[in-house]
Amino acid sequence: MTESALETLYNRIDEAAESIAGDVTEWRHHLHRNPELPNREVETEQFIVDTLEGIGITDITRGIAGHGVAARISGGRGDAEGQGRCVLLRADIDALPVKEDSGEEFASEKVDQNYPGGPFPVAHACGHDTHTAMLLGAAKILHEMREDLNGEILLVFQPAEEGPPPGEDGGASLMVEEMEQSGLFEPAPTMAFGMHITPMPVGAIGYARGIQHAASETVKITITGKQVHGSTPWLGVDPMPAVGDILSNISQIYRQVDVEERFSISLGHIVDEGRFNIVGNKVEIWGTVRALRPEVMSDINERIERYVTHTAAAHGCTGSAEFLDEIPAVEHTPGWIDAILPIYRRIAGDNPVIEVPPAMGYDDMSEFTSRFGGVYGLLGGQNIAFTEDGGIEPTNGDTRGFAANHSPQFYVNDDALTYGVRLHAHVAVDHLLGSLDDSDGGDAQ
Numbered sequence: 485m486t487e488s489a490l491e492t493l494y495n496r497i498d499e500a501a502e503s504i505a506g507d508v509t510e511w512r513h514h515l516h517r518n519p520e521l522p523n524r525e526v527e528t529e530q531f532i533v534d535t536l537e538g539i540g541i542t543d544i545t546r547g548i549a550g551h552g553v554a555a556r557i558s559g560g561r562g563d564a565e566g567q568g569r570c571v572l573l574r575a576d577i578d579a580l581p582v583k584e585d586s587g588e589e590f591a592s593e594k595v596d597q598n599y600p601g602g603p604f605p606v607a608h609a610c611g612h613d614t615h616t617a618m619l620l621g622a623a624k625i626l627h628e629m630r631e632d633l634n635g636e637i638l639l640v641f642q643p644a645e646e647g648p649p650p651g652e653d654g655g656a657s658l659m660v661e662e663m664e665q666s667g668l669f670e671p672a673p674t675m676a677f678g679m680h681i682t683p684m685p686v687g688a689i690g691y692a693r694g695i696q697h698a699a700s701e702t703v704k705i706t707i708t709g710k711q712v713h714g715s716t717p718w719l720g721v722d723p724m725p726a727v728g729d730i731l732s733n734i735s736q737i738y739r740q741v742d743v744e745e746r747f748s749i750s751l752g753h754i755v756d757e758g759r760f761n762i763v764g765n766k767v768e769i770w771g772t773v774r775a776l777r778p779e780v781m782s783d784i785n786e787r788i789e790r791y792v793t794h795t796a797a798a799h800g801c802t803g804s805a806e807f808l809d810e811i812p813a814v815e816h817t818p819g820w821i822d823a824i825l826p827i828y829r830r831i832a833g834d835n836p837v838i839e840v841p842p843a844m845g846y847d848d849m850s851e852f853t854s855r856f857g858g859v860y861g862l863l864g865g866q867n868i869a870f871t872e873d874g875g876i877e878p879t880n881g882d883t884r885g886f887a888a889n890h891s892p893q894f895y896v897n898d899d900a901l902t903y904g905v906r907l908h909a910h911v912a913v914d915h916l917l918g919s920l921d922d923s924d925g926g927d928a929q
């Protein structure tokens with residue numbers, strides 16, 4: 485497509501994004517007031533389906549991987565350009581067990597009484613309400629301009645990004661599996677795009693070349709002894725001393741892996757079966773490992789396993805380690821980043837577009853980008869500005885300043901929504917009809 489024809493489409497997107505800003509804000513506030521925990525996104529799913537239907541989209545599949553929704557917009561121009569291309573646009577839709585203290589008038593007051601391990605207060609403390617509303621906004625714009633597009637747009641509203649409750653399956657890996665089985669990847673996406681709202685200035689866009697989000701896994705360690713009355717420990721085998729030694733031994737792994745490697749190991753949850761007068765039979769230790777490189781993750785796993793089995797044996801117990809919920813890193817080829825940077829600069833305008841270091845937090849968007857290629861953007865949404873010395877300061881008369889994702893104080897300025905709507909729609913148009921593609925054609929290393 486010629487530059488000027490593309491310009492016309494960009495302008496139409498930008499004007500439409502301005503004109504629907506009120507709707508997108510209302511959708512976001514509704515979702516924000518009604519957050520739902522991973523794998524329980526019942527009303528959220530219904531809201532997404534109702535809104536897509538209200539937009540006029542008819543090709544909708546619901547109930548994927550629990551409460552996921554996929555919808556398709558087909559370009560109707562009919563000539564050869566862009567045929568065979570399919571852009572997957574993804575938003576995650578779940579909330580977190582956090583008691584909101586954002587100061588917003590639309591703050592959540594919800595409590596989930598029935599969630600496993602609950603009751604829990606629930607809040608959109610990671611901003612997935614904004615992701616959902618922004619993708620719905622882009623869906624409306626792209627649906628309305630479909631006769632001027634070619635190729636396919638696959639909208640993916642993904643549940644359980646924050647991880648399903650223990651014992652349940654869910655999230656992006658299950659969504660990919662179910663979409664594959666039901667033929668929703670025919671035609672196969674030729675790129676995947678999504679974004680995460682972050683504590684950066686409103687309208688700023690961040691990206692990493694190479695790894696942007698670390699790989700993650702859950703560790704479950706089980707130490708088994710022999711249950712006995714607390715007054716006669718010599719008649720049983722106490723698993724608790726082994727647990728204590730394992731917790732301290734595992735910290736030695738930080739001295740055994742090259743200091744240049746970035747990784748973290750946190751064991752944050754212990755479940756024991758004992759009582760003040762009972763030496764319990766078994767103790768479980770749950771934690772998470774994050775690493776930028778898969779080789780480092782496997783090396784750490786071997787070391788954890790060795791400490792667990794041998795430390796348990798030294799105390800006369802048996803020990804085992806399982807590694808669950810493995811999520812790959814979000815990794816960008818230089819080609820994708822070079823190709824998307826002009827879009828980032830166009831959308832950000834006068835706001836900064838900055839390269840960021842890899843984050844140790846994961847995002848299961850990697851299940852889509854590692855399969856189809858593409859990019860995961862970081863969009864700023866808070867009332868802050870970067871200072872000359874590399875710090876940040878509050879702006880817009882808002883004293884809240886920086887507030888991290890997952891904290892009770894996390895907030896997003898509604899002004900960020902239009903940037904996100906435009907970003908999705910520009911990426912779709914540029915992949916279907918412009919030059920947005922992996923310019924190296926190479927695999928991530």
Ligand SMILES: [Zn+2]
Nearest residue numbers: 610646889890
């Ligand atoms: Zn999160």
Ligand SMILES: [Zn+2]
Nearest residue numbers: 610612645680
């Ligand atoms: Zn998130």
